[in-house]
Amino acid sequence: MSSSARSMRELVNNLWRWTVDRLERTTIVVYKFTVPKQYVSPFGYLGTLTAIVFAILGVSGAFLMFYYRPDVELAYLSVKEIQEKVPFGFIMRNIHYHASNLMVLLAVLHLYYQYFSGRYKIKNEVLWVTGVILGVLTVLEAYTGYNLIMNQRAMLAVNIGMGLTFSAPILGPSVAPIFLGGGLFDLVIRFYALHVFILPLLMLLLAAVHFPRALIMDFPVISAVVGVIFISAGLFPAELGIKFDLTRGIVEVPEWYLTAIYAFLRAGTERFTAGALLPLLFVILFLIVPFVDRSRKLSWKDRPFFTGLGVASIALIAITTVWGFYVDFSKETAFDQLYVEPTLFYSTIGGVTLVSFYATYFYMSRQKRGVRPPPTRPIMLSPKTSTSLMITLLVFIAGAVAATFYTYSINLPNHSMFYLGIAFFLFGLLLHIYRHSLSVEERLKAQKQQQKAEITNQ
Amino acid sequence: MLQGILAAAAIVVISPFTMFINFFYRKEEERELRQKIANIRDLSPGSYIYFSYPQTGDPKVDNDPFRQYVLIMTHDGQLRVYSRVCVHLWCLPAYIPTKGQLICPCHGSIYRESDGVAVDGPAAYQSYPTNALPMGRVEVDNNGDIWMVGVEGRIGYGREWRNVKPEDLVKRV
């Protein structure tokens, strides 16, 4: 290495150290980011992944604001413009849309992992409670977001939301006009303000309390998560729907995270009960868990009652969600197609929930704690294999990126997103192998040194 | 003791801010709230007029579905003003004079001209009070001018039609 290069490097290093030193004075050092040297199960840091997807939403959402118009008549047209005319608008909108789905999904998975592993104990009660509230805000944020498009589906959701707010006891009639204003022309702006500023701000404030101090940044998995956003966007591009039209009735089903509530409404349950009271009860159940489950046991295997409850809640979510999607197309009118027979509905959800609780509870109470299976021997790739694998992956990534450019140039932006997703996914894999080979190298070095030491000892 | 005084002072000094709640409600100006719609001499049983209320002169606001109303002279000569927002899913029902009903184009809810209560379609299956169109409060002066002066019920939601009779919403002044 030439001396000028070395002094250059020293300068950069010094500058880096100088900056890090000054950052000690700020709040940023409160968080300790750990980059794992080895594969660790992503279940443990699903929360960090949720936060990263939130960051992606913040960035893509801010860019969407450049073109989006919060206006009854123009909103739909502006999203259509983003989708069809704005260069890379299709991609920006699809990143935002699919990241939003992924964020809701990751938040739910994160919650259940924490639940089953009993993490809400051991002084984590505040983390748990803020987490549950963050989850609710996430769904509200997604709700306000997809209403911004002002298509038929959005209006259905707005209608249901306003209906249940109006029917809330005592406060309802005075709260609903706060969202509604003087009419839909006010409503769209208010939802916009909530979506792009008020709710994200609340979420950030809560996140500051919710984040534990040690955060795991696992780059291979982060790259794969980005890949998942692009791949799902490529496979299921976000739809525009039909501009809301006050003279046409069509069958619409809301976004998957709201169909559970929709199922209750369609079974004729009173609006406020279906849309607010029951979900609230469900959330409160989760909120109080740490204060009820006082045992010192953490693992789900040692807590059959709470595991049963968790499994039952998953079954309840699953069955109501499926009911929400159910549309009987053999019926003639939209109204009849969407009707859900209440007795059938309540008996299936009641039955499935109870059965899953008892089955889990009894099965687990009977089980003796088995011996843990012996740890499987870790796979060790030789340096040569690693190198050739990485080269192969590089070739595939280059191919996928070439396909990304090509498909975009022939105006197939969804294919383009799919290939880019594949590229990110493979890059995650490449990162993983790179990290693996580093640790193997270290192990080999250590072995060699040991051998050397043994030889000299003899 | 001192702490109590401090707490009381803090509450008193903050209390004016509770008025800020009014910020969140759009206030319609006084002069717009009393709005002339038509003259009674120009109407006959079965005739109707679509209009928006309260009118502002801003087409964006005036075209909002939540501000659309219909003035009807019913077949027995009564004046009625209804919100045009269907309490089912917010489509705009049209008045059909030959039937004496308001019929929604989306899922076929049918409202009576006499009191705006849904008698058929999805809106009719909704529970009280979400099965009736909100009504306009109307005054008719000596010249026969018809003025809309307010709204009874919640637009897009319903009206407590058992408490207030529709004929009580039409006053002669």
Ligand code: HEM
């Ligand atoms: C943090 C800052 C955020 C900003 C500034 C923002 C901004 C926007 C904007 C301008 C739109 C309208 C464009 C469009 O409809 O495509 C939008 C739509 C949307 N947003 Fe956000 N957003 C943010 C976060 C989120 C989060 C956290 C979620 C959900 C977890 C979310 C879910 C949605 C959804 C579902 C849509 C509709 C997407 C579509 O179909 O086009 N957003 N957002």
Ligand code: FES
């Ligand atoms: S919106 Fe009027 S009947 Fe459904």
